[in-house]
Amino acid sequence: MAARENVVKRRQKNVNVTFETSSVDSTAVEEKLFGQVEEDEDSDDGPVVFICGKCKLPVGDSVSWDGSEDGENQIRLKRVTDNVIVAKENRLLEVHKRSVCLVVDLVCRGCRSVLGIVYSSTPRNLDHKRFTFCFNVADIDSYVLGSASQMLTAEGPKEQPVTLEYRGIVEQQLTEMKMLVLSMAQRLEEIEIGLQDGCDEA
Structure with missing residues (x-):
């Protein structure tokens, strides 16, 4: 007892x-x-x-x-x-x-x-x-409470930090792509005008 x-x-x-x-x-x-x-x-x-x-x-x-x-x-x-x-x-x-x-x-x-x-x-x-x-x-x-144990692991490729140098490279690439797109748009416009002139002559 x-x-x-x-x-x-x-x-x-x-x-x-x-x-x-x-x-x-x-x-x-x-x-x-x-x-x-x-x-x-x-x-x-x-x-x-x-x-x-x-x-x-x-x-x-x-x-x-x-x-x-x-x-x-x-x-x-x-x-x-x-x-x-x-x-x-x-x-x-x-x-x-x-x-x-x-x-x-x-x-x-x-x-x-x-x-x-x-x-x-x-x-x-x-x-x-x-x-x-x-x-x-x-x-x-x-x-x-507090018994949770599952966590996300930080695996995979490490992200590159955004530095001024990295930002400059990205901006340069974007500018080059923009120029390329404008050039292609201008060339398409010239082709369309040429096609229209050919149709008018016919």
Whole structure:
């Protein structure tokens, strides 16, 4: 029992340790968030953003972390984004044989999927869940801020810097091309005049 209390205390002190992107069960979430304290002390991972598993709208983040329920595959957050709608109608939920609760559904504003529940009335042993946002891990995904790793590489021929000398060369080439085009236009005009004169004589 003392070992369990130590684990709980250690977990509460280390809220900002994060986990990989994906839909995972709550045990894996907690292991990543709290279980690897020694290894992750020097980690630079950012906070986790939780997103709707269907339409990918953000619904909350690990800064608002309140805990998880291993047996129910749920995570609890203290705050959520405006993309989460709290339903108005209460319904009964039987958690265990002698534990009946009143809950309301959490609905995604974007796709109207049910993402979890809020416990509005609970027996004493479940009071820690009351008025927190309980998300079903199966219905949400997550993204660790700062975990992006793909970068564009600067490969291929190196571009020549635009110097005064380079600019002068380009301007000279443009002038020569312009003169050539004018000369060709003048020659075409002379040919057209010659053709018209030949037609008039005929």
